[in-house]
Amino acid sequence: MSKYKLRFFFEWGGYCLWSANDEARNKYGYPIEPSKLPLSKETLEKIEKMECWYSTALDWNDPGGPSPWTREENEKFGREAKKLLEKIILELGEDYEIIDERNYLKR
Helix, strand or coil: CCCCCECCCCCCCCEEEEEEEEHHHHHCCCCCCCCCCEEEEEEEHHHHHHHHHHHCCCCCCCCCCCCCCCHHHHHHHHHHHHHHHHHHHHHHHHHHEECCCCCCCCC
């Protein structure tokens, strides 16, 4: 059996997990609703929290303008996203390959 390949990155108003091969797309769609994956309740709650937090990095009144986040908040989000990714990889196990495509905000 082929591995399910998933991409990990945050997107405005979206999820943080995306199908990266036909096997994943056929089973989970694109993007992937995290609750469809074999993840713990704790991890699902962390994903939801991170997705909501990420949405605050965009100035919704001026989407092309600078982020309202400070450098410190951007770095904190990056650290927490890395921890989340490591937890997802651990929980999903060997049947999944997670491609880290985190896109940190540019300053």
